[in-house]
Amino acid sequence: MPSRRPECPSLRLIVGWAIDPHDQGMIEIEHISKRYGEKLAVDDISFVVKPGTVTGFLGPNGAGKSTTMRMIVGLDAPSAGTIRVNGGAYRDFRAPLHEVGAMLEARAIHTGRSAYNHLLAMAQTHGIGRARVEEVIELVGLSSVARKRAGGFSLGMGQRLGIASALLGDPQTVILDEPANGLDPEGILWIRTLLKQLASEGRTVFLSSHLMSEMAQTAEHLVIVGRGRVIADTTVEEVVSRASVGATVHVRSPHVPALRDALAGDGVRIQSRERETLEVHGLSAERIGELAAQRQLTLYELTPQRASLEDAYMRLTGDAVEYRTTTVPVVTDEILEQAA
């Protein structure tokens, strides 16, 4: 059981990371479950989010991402399990906005209040001054509309206001639920840059998305969930390489029939959709090249069909839906063929 972090914020500022390097900025989730009536929204999830990197929380809609985030910030209590943020429980924080800044998926802003007054009211709960309110408004680019009612904001402006709220207390940990939602391409680039910068400052950045492609450009680490369970707790690179295992290799050669014989073997499937080409499943490009060379067969082309991230993600979450039944490889092939 890690020791509790000292309560005094000024002490923390002076001593900084030296206090408890193990806990600072960590989100530790241990065996949490959440039941809403009959429905088990989160089913025994455990993972750790570390500081200094962007961690993506990925899964289809209804996988339990938002529920988990709500439990991290103390809005919902887990039915079972424990969550520690910076070594403690969120509900015990005396200055939560300095510890964790969060933006949840659903809007959390009174539509009748201006962006400025919303942020001011949030800041005042911690005795944070008006200068900081002006500062975060500037930071997210809402200066020109800060005095207008938030109810009239576009989705993208609402997201920016949510991000401003999250950064208000200069928190060690930033939690964002679907931050790219509703942002235009420029806004997406902006948030990507911002999140990477936050992580490079040593902060913990935890964000959810149901889009793998978006996540791949921002996150380094991935926690993938489906049906309320953790499917993978890994890096973006590993997800791609895992998906590539069992992917096909595109081969073009004038000696298709001979090459077929040369490559045939256990676990190898070969398809030919065009003249002079083969799609080989179950052998690496290197192995195919060696086998062709042994028999002195000419190759015009030898291309591993690297699975896209979206494929990898579909495969992983597809598994979750099917609970790893025997149909999985077939599903993967179909998806890969469509992508090719």
Next chain:
Amino acid sequence: MSTTTLTSPAVVRGRVTRGRVTQRHVARSEWTKLWSLRSTRWSLLAAVVSMIGLGILVAVVQMNRWSSLSPHDRSAFDAIDVGVSGYHFAQLAIGVLGVLVISGEYSTGMIRSSLMAVPKRLPVLWAKLGAFSAVTFVLMLAAASVSFFAVQAIVTSHQVNHSLGDPHALRAVIGTALFLTVLGALGVGLGALIRNSAGAIAAFVGLLFVLPGVTALLPASTADAISPYLPLNAGNTVATSTFDNPQHLSTWTGFAVFCGYTAVVVGAAAVRLARRDA
């Protein structure tokens, strides 16, 4: 909308005065929240205008036709009651605003922001009650005083019951402000308990204004026994000059009963807020 594409670390880190959550800070925040909504300003304006206007209107009309009034009507004219009669309108505006102060946070999702900033939760409820009660008491005391003195000035040339020198006069004016303040707190409690604007307003109107009508359908003996304890009948004893009839509790007993109902509702709301998922 301008976009900051490149963010300098200095801006993210910025000028943050690092404080912590205290009841005083939360109260300051709730004060800002209260006054930064148009619905607050309009509801309070409506309450003040009706509080001042109704009594004056009634007094002017009655005095103009004083000579044609029957002796019975003349003896029934109570300058204190007319002076604070605006509360009949103000109570609706104050009660509904009390509900909206918190149910509006549930309907918009603001409550999530509020509770993330104050994860202990109860300080938010206390701060809302404190800010709203303070505003209601001060405004309604001022409005009731204006109405009361204006009515006294209007009726001064006529011989009427219970005017300025009456021992109940001051109590009725202050009592009107107290009654409306506790009524507002009851609205806040219902809003926090029910978490839905329409539902909580319906409950408020039902408890205060519909229940007396339903009670009237009961056999007279039963109705007479229940009637004094209904929230509105108990509460407004403090906002009238005198009640001679036995269908009402005595002034402070009635008000204490009304405070008791409010305390029960607010207590239930506090338990729900602290224990249940937001």
